[in-house]
Amino acid sequence: MLHTTGLVGPKERWIMVLLTAHPSTTTWQRSTGQVTKLAREVHLSGTS
Numbered sequence: 001m002l003h004t005t006g007l008v009g010p011k012e013r014w015i016m017v018l019l020t021a022h023p024s025t026t027t028w029q030r031s032t033g034q035v036t037k038l039a040r041e042v043h044l045s046g047t048s
Helices: 028-047
Strands: 002-008 014-020
Touching (some): 002 028
Antiparallel strands (some): 002 014
């Protein structure tokens, strides 16, 4: 299980919170890569 939070948008107007669950067989590197990709996609979808 991984989670991350951050401030995004103009003047850091919004709070982004991602809570994720990954199979126990998934490596730490792969899990963090997936969370980073998801955060980027969520952020970009909110700015377009």
